[in-house]
Amino acid sequence: MELTKTAFIENFKKRLGQKYALDVSDATDSELYDTLCSLVKSSYSAIWRHTWKDYLKENEKQAYYFSIEFLPGKLLKSNLLNMGWYQLVVDAFQELGLDFEKVAAVEPDMALGNGGLGRLAADFMDSLASEGYPVNGNGIRYKYGLFKQRFVNGYQVELPDEWLKTAAGNAWEIRRASKAVTVTMGGHVNLVQENDYLKPVYEDAILIQAVPYDVGMVGYHNQHVNTLRLWSAEIPDEAESQYPTIEDRRQIEDITAVLYPDDSNESGRRLRLKQEYFFVSAGIQSIVRHYKKYHEALDQISQRVAIHINDTHPAMCVAELMRILLDEEHLSWEKAWEQTVKVMSYTNHTIMAEALETWDIPLMNEIQPRILQIIAEIDHRFVTALAGKTDGQLIERTRIISGGKVHMAHLAIIGSHSTNGVAQLHTDLLESDVLHDFYTLYPERFNNKTNGIATRRWLQLANPRLAEVIDQTIGRNWRQDANQLQQLLDHQADSQLLDQLVQVKLANKQRLAKVIKQQTGVTVNPQAIFDVQIKRLHAYKRQLLNLLRIIKLYLDLKENPDLAIVPRVFIFGAKAAPSYHYAKSIIKCINETAALINHDQTIQDKLKVIFLENYGVSLAEQIIPAADVSEQISTASKEASGTSNMKLMLNGALTVATLDGANIEIKEQVGADNIFIFGLTKQEVYQYYQDHSYHSLDYYQQNPLIHRVLNTLVDGTIPNISAEGHEIFDSLTYLNDDYFVLRDFEAYLRIQDQVDETYRDQHKWQQMSLINIANACHFSSDGTVKKYASEIWNVRSVAQKGGVNVGYPL
Ligand SMILES: *Cc1c(COP(=O)(O)O)cnc(C)c1O
Numbered sequence: 001m002e003l004t005k006t007a008f009i010e011n012f013k014k015r016l017g018q019k020y021a022l023d024v025s026d027a028t029d030s031e032l033y034d035t036l037c038s039l040v041k042s043s044y045s046a047i048w049r050h051t052w053k054d055y056l057k058e059n060e061k062q063a064y065y066f067s068i069e070f071l072p073g074k075l076l077k078s079n080l081l082n083m084g085w086y087q088l089v090v091d092a093f094q095e096l097g098l099d100f101e102k103v104a105a106v107e108p109d110m111a112l113g114n115g116g117l118g119r120l121a122a123d124f125m126d127s128l129a130s131e132g133y134p135v136n137g138n139g140i141r142y143k144y145g146l147f148k149q150r151f152v153n154g155y156q157v158e159l160p161d162e163w164l165k166t167a168a169g170n171a172w173e174i175r176r177a178s179k180a181v182t183v184t185m186g187g188h189v190n191l192v193q194e195n196d197y198l199k200p201v202y203e204d205a206i207l208i209q210a211v212p213y214d215v216g217m218v219g220y221h222n223q224h225v226n227t228l229r230l231w232s233a234e235i236p237d238e239a240e241s242q243y244p245t246i247e248d249r250r251q252i253e254d255i256t257a258v259l260y261p262d263d264s265n266e267s268g269r270r271l272r273l274k275q276e277y278f279f280v281s282a283g284i285q286s287i288v289r290h291y292k293k294y295h296e297a298l299d300q301i302s303q304r305v306a307i308h309i310n311d312t313h314p315a316m317c318v319a320e321l322m323r324i325l326l327d328e329e330h331l332s333w334e335k336a337w338e339q340t341v342k343v344m345s346y347t348n349h350t351i352m353a354e355a356l357e358t359w360d361i362p363l364m365n366e367i368q369p370r371i372l373q374i375i376a377e378i379d380h381r382f383v384t385a386l387a388g389k390t391d392g393q394l395i396e397r398t399r400i401i402s403g404g405k406v407h408m409a410h411l412a413i414i415g416s417h418s419t420n421g422v423a424q425l426h427t428d429l430l431e432s433d434v435l436h437d438f439y440t441l442y443p444e445r446f447n448n449k450t451n452g453i454a455t456r457r458w459l460q461l462a463n464p465r466l467a468e469v470i471d472q473t474i475g476r477n478w479r480q481d482a483n484q485l486q487q488l489l490d491h492q493a494d495s496q497l498l499d500q501l502v503q504v505k506l507a508n509k510q511r512l513a514k515v516i517k518q519q520t521g522v523t524v525n526p527q528a529i530f531d532v533q534i535k536r537l538h539a540y541k542r543q544l545l546n547l548l549r550i551i552k553l554y555l556d557l558k559e560n561p562d563l564a565i566v567p568r569v570f571i572f573g574a575k576a577a578p579s580y581h582y583a584k585s586i587i588k589c590i591n592e593t594a595a596l597i598n599h600d601q602t603i604q605d606k607l608k609v610i611f612l613e614n615y616g617v618s619l620a621e622q623i624i625p626a627a628d629v630s631e632q633i634s635t636a637s638k639e640a641s642g643t644s645n646m647k648l649m650l651n652g653a654l655t656v657a658t659l660d661g662a663n664i665e666i667k668e669q670v671g672a673d674n675i676f677i678f679g680l681t682k683q684e685v686y687q688y689y690q691d692h693s694y695h696s697l698d699y700y701q702q703n704p705l706i707h708r709v710l711n712t713l714v715d716g717t718i719p720n721i722s723a724e725g726h727e728i729f730d731s732l733t734y735l736n737d738d739y740f741v742l743r744d745f746e747a748y749l750r751i752q753d754q755v756d757e758t759y760r761d762q763h764k765w766q767q768m769s770l771i772n773i774a775n776a777c778h779f780s781s782d783g784t785v786k787k788y789a790s791e792i793w794n795v796r797s798v799a800q801k802g803g804v805n806v807g808y809p810l
Contacts, residue, residue: 003085003810008039008092011810015039024096030167032098033076033106036089037171040079041216043808048216048225054798055134056294063135063306063793064287065124066314068276069259070139070228071113071146072122073617075172075215076104077461082130082220084807108163109618110170111145112230112259114575115536116451116643117311117349119617120422120781123454123643124788127781129219129226130456132799133789138283138314140275141173141213141230142259149575149614154591154720158261158578173213173230181285182236183208183278189369197330200370208252209236210282220456221480223808224799231282232256262577273359273367276313277320284320288329298325299335302342306793309346309416312357312408318344318415319374327370333377344416345792347449348409349640351426351434352540358405375406382414390441398437413438413445418792420449423641423662425682449788450662451641452781455482458647463625465504466651466773473497482780489774498766501652505628505769512626516571516610522598525605528567529759532648533631534615534623537574537583540638544728545741545748546570546631547590551718552709552749553607554597561602566756569608573615573623582731585724587611589713592721620647627653629755633748635739636660637682650776652769654758656751658744662779669775674768678751679744688740696737699745706742 016022016035027035055062072078080086093100113119121137128135147158164170187205191198210231217226233255235243243249255274284307291301309317318340325336350356364372379400386395396402400410413419413435419442421427427448431439439446460467460479470478473491478484491497509526516524533546550570556563572590576583594609612619630648632639632655639661649655649666657663658679667675680688688694699706710732712718713725732742759765777783789795 003088003807005088005092005095007810008085008088009096011039012036012092012096024098029099029103030106032103033168034171036103037076039810040076040083040085041172043085043810044079044083044216044218044225047223047808048227050223051225051799052227058798059294059304060134060798061304061306061793061795063133063308063789063795064138064283065121065128065135065308065310066138066280066283066317067118067121067310068140068279068313069113069118070110070121070125070137070230071115071118071617072110072125073457073621074104074107074109076107078126078457079172079216079218081456081461082126082218084221106168107171108161108166108168109145109616110163110172111161111616112139112142114146114259114261116641120451120643121310122617123452123457123781124785125217125226125228126220126454126456127452127785128789129217129224130222130454131782131785131789132219132222132224132797133785134226134795134798135785135789135793136226137217137228138279139228139230140256140259140279141232142256143232143253144258146259146575146616147261147578151587151591151611151613154588154595156576156578156584156587170213170215172215174215176212176214179286180209180211180234181282181289183210183233183281183285185274185277185368186366187369189373197326200327202370206252207236207239207242208255208278209234210278210285212282212286218808219799221807222799229283229286231279233278261575262579270363270367273363277316277368277371280314280316280320283314284317284324288321288324298329299331299339301325302339305343306345306795307343308788308793309344309412311347311349312412315346315357315408315412315415316368316371318411319371319378322374322378323370326374333381337378337381340415341417344412345418345420346412346416347420347422348426348430348435349422351429351640352638357408359408361401361404361406364406372406375400375411378411378415386441394437394440398441409435410438413442417445418447419445420447420792421640422449422451423665424448424450425637425659425661425664426640429637429682447791449784449792450665450779451643451646452779452784453643453646453650455485455650455777455780455782457621458624459650462621463504463508463651465507466501466625469497469500469504470773472500478777482777482782485774485777487774488770492767492770495763498763498770501766501769502762505626505652508625512571512622515622516612519612520610522608522610524569524608524610525567528569528605528608529628529755530571530626531568531629531631532571532623532627532653533633534571534573534620535642535644537576537580537587539582539586540739541634542739542741542744543572543574543586543590544732544739545633545744546572547586547593548709548741548745549748549752550593550597550607550609551712552705554593554600554603555708555712557603557606565606566759567606569610571623571627572609572611573619574611575615582727585727588724589718589721589728592718596718620644624648624653625651627651628759629653630655630657632657632660632663633679633744634658634660635744636680636685638739639663646776646779649772649779652773654755654765654768654772656748656755665778666775669778670768670771674771676751676755678747680740685740694736694740694743696740696742697733699737699742700733703742703746706745709745 145161215228325331474487630653632645656676
C-alpha cells in the first residue's frame with residue numbers, strides 16, 4: 001500500500017488493536033514503540049526477502065563482515081529515515097496527539113561494542129545497505145551489552161546492560177531456529193585414515209547450538225535490506241542430557257552472555273577465545289551451507305564469497321574455513337588454501353602492542369584442538385616455503401606460532417589476500433614498522449582504507465536543524481550523495497548562511513544544556529565555547545592533557561578573576577574498561593576537578609566542567625551537534641584513525657588535533673588554516689623512543705607552570721583525590737610520562753589561545769566551520785565501503801539509489 005499519513009494512521013491503530021487490544025489513548029510508550037517497530041519491520045521485511053532472493057537469482061558474489069563488535073545504537077529513527085517514513089511518522093504522531101521523541105526514547109541502545117571498532121562496523125552496515133552492496137554482518141548476540149556507567153562519589157561504577165530485558169527488548173531481531181548450526185569445542189581429536197583422507201574423530205567434545213538472530217540493515221531510499229546475523233549459544237536439543245545441571249547449562253549460555261568491556265587491552269580470558277571460535281565457526285558453517293545449496297564446486301568458493309576479518313578477533317576464520325574444506329569437503333590442502341586466501345581479507349585496527357592478540361597454545365588446544373592442528377600446519381607450511389629463501393630471523397618473527405603462543409594477526413595476514421590499515425598514517429606505520437616484516441613478504445597485500453562515518457545518522461538524524469539549513473542552501477541531493485556537501489564551499493561568503501549556522505549551533509547547545517542540567521544539575525551558558533572530548537578513556541587519548549589545561553585555566557582565574565578568556569564549557573564523555581585502573585583514576589580526577597570548579601562562585605560562567613555519564617551512541621548524537629571544539633589530542637602515532645573527529649567536523653565543530661590518525665587527512669582536506677594543529681609529530685615521538693631522550697621529570701622540575709599545575713594533583717588543591725592524584729602525578733614524572741603529556745602541554749596551551757582568539761571573530765569561525773562541514777564528505781563511510789567493495793571484496797552494487805520509487809511500502 002502506498003504510504004500516506006492517513007493510511008499510516010489507520011494501519012497504526014489497527015496494528016495496536018491487534019497486538020495489544022488497545023486504543024492509542026490507552027497505550028503506554030513502550031506499547032506504542034513496539035507497534036511502530038512492528039509496522040516498520042513488516043514493511044522492510046517484504047523487501048528484505050527480495051534482496052536476498054535477488055542475490056541468488058543473479059548469482060551475486062556476497063561478502064560477510066565478521067566483527068566481534070557491532071555498535072548500532074538505536075535503530076528506529078535510522079530505519080524510518082532510510083525507508084523515507086521519518087517526517088510522515090513524526091507528523092502522524094502529532095496528529096494522534098503522541099510524543100514521537102518520547103516513544104523513540106523507549107528503544108534501548110544496541111551496545112554490542114565498546115567504541116570506535118564496533119561503531120565503524122555499524123556505520124559500514126548502514127553504508128553497505130545504502131549503497132546496495134550484497135554484504136552481510138556476522139557477530140555475537142550478547143545478552144548483556146557494554147556496561148552502563150554511573151558515577152558514585154566521582155568514581156566509575158559499572159552496571160549490567162540488560163538490554164534484552166527492557167520493555168522494548170530487541171524489536172528488530174528475527175530468531176531463526178531453522179538456520180541453527182552446531183559448533184564443536186573442547187575434547188580431543190584423533191585423525192584416522194578413511195579412504196584417501198584423514199578423518200578427525202572427536203572425543204569428549206562439547207556440542208553447542210548456535211542460533212542466529214537476524215537484524216535487517218535497511219538501505220537509504222533504495223529498497224535494499226541486508227542482514228546482520230548475530231549468534232546466540234544454546235544447548236542443542238539432542239544433547240540436553242549432557243548438561244544435567246544448571247551450572248553445566250550456564251557454561252554454554254555464558255559464551256554469548258557478555259561483551260568484553262576491554263577496548264584495546266587484551267583480556268586474555270578463556271571465555272573470550274570461546275566467543276571468538278563460536279561466532280567464527282557458526283558464521284563460516286552457515287556461509288558454506290548456503291553456498292553448497294546453490295553451487296557445486298567448493299574449489300570455486302572464492303568467486304562467490306568474500307569474508308572480512310575485522311581486527312584479529314575473527315582471525316580463526318582462516319583455520320575454520322580450512323577445517324571445513326579439508327575435513328568435511330575433502331579438498332586437498334593446496335586447493336583449500338588457495339581458496340581460503342582468496343576469500344579472506346583483514347583490517348588491522350591498532351598498533352598498540354598490548355592489543356596485538358596472542359593466545360597460549362595449551363588454551364587454544366583446550367578450546368578447539370582441531371583448529372590448533374590446522375593453524376600449526378599453516379605455520380609449518382609457511383616456514384617450510386620460506387626456509388632458505390629469506391632471512392631466518394624474519395621467518396621466526398613472522399611465523400604464526402612462536403614463544404608458546406599463537407599470533408592472531410600473523411594468522412590473519414598469512415591467511416588472507418588483503419591487509420588494510422584504517423588511515424594513511426596508520427597504514428604507513430604498519431608497512432614501515434609494526435608489520436614491516438610482512439610488508440617485505442607480501443607488499444601487494446597491503447592497502448589503506450581510511451575509516452568513515454554514516455552521514456545519515458551523524459548529520460541527517462543527529463542534527464536535523466543543520467540538515468535543513470543545508471537543504472535550503474544547496475538542495476537535497478547531498479542526502480543521497482554526501483559528496484554534494486562540497487557545494488557548500490561556494491557559499492563561504494554568504495553571511496546569512498553563516499548567521500544561520502550560529503543559530504543552529506546555539507539551538508543545539510541549548511538542547512544539550514538541558515541534558516546537562518538534567519543529568520548533573522549544573523547550569524551551563526550556551527554562549528560559551530562547548531569544548532568536547534568524547535571517546536573511550538585511555539592514556540593514549542590523553543584526556544589528561546585536557547584536564548591539565550583546565551586546571552591551568554582555573555589557577556589563572558583564581559589568581560586573576562578578571563582575566564579575559566572566552567567562557568568555556570568542557571564536556572567529557574568516556575567509559576573506562578573496568579579493569580583499567582589508571583583510566584578510572586583519571587575519571588575520578590576529572591570529576592573532582594569539575595566539582596571544585598563548578599561550585600566555585602568566583603569562577604561563575606567562565607569555566608564549567610561536565611563529565612556526562614554513560615557515553616554511548618545516543619549520547620554522542622546529542623553532544624556532537626552542540627560541539628564548537630573537537631578535541632583529538634592523542635599522542636602522535638597511537639590513534640589508528642579515530643571517527644569521532646569525523647562526526648564532530650561534519651557537525652561544524654573545529655578540531656584541535658595532533659598529527660595522528662585521520663586528523664592528518666582532515667587537515668589535508670580543510671587546509672591548515674581551518675584546523676588547530678599542535679604537538680609532537682610521529683617522527684618526533686619515534687625519535688624520542690630511539691634516543692631514550694625524553695625525561696618528563698625535567699619538565700616538572702624546570703618548568704614553573706607545569707610544576708604548579710602538577711602540584712594541584714597532590715597538594716590538596718583538588719580535594720578527594722589523594723590516591724588518584726599521586727598515581728597520576730607519579731606516572732607523569734617518575735614513570736616518565738609514556739604519552740608525552742608534559743612534552744605537548746605548552747604547545748596545547750598556545751593552540752588553545754589561538755582557538756579563543758579565532759572564536760572572538762564569529763564570522764571567521766563560522767566560515768571555518770562551514771569549510772569543515774563541506775569537507776567532511778571525504779569521510780563518509782559510503783565512500784569507504786565502495787573502496788572495500790571494489791578493491792578488496794570484488795562485489796558490486798545491485799540496488800539503484802534514489803530512483804522514483806524510493807520509499808518503502810506500508
Ligand atoms: C564514534 C564513536 C566512538 C569512537 O570515538 P573515537 O574518538 O574515534 O575513539 C566511540 N564511541 C561511540 C559511542 C562513538 O559514537
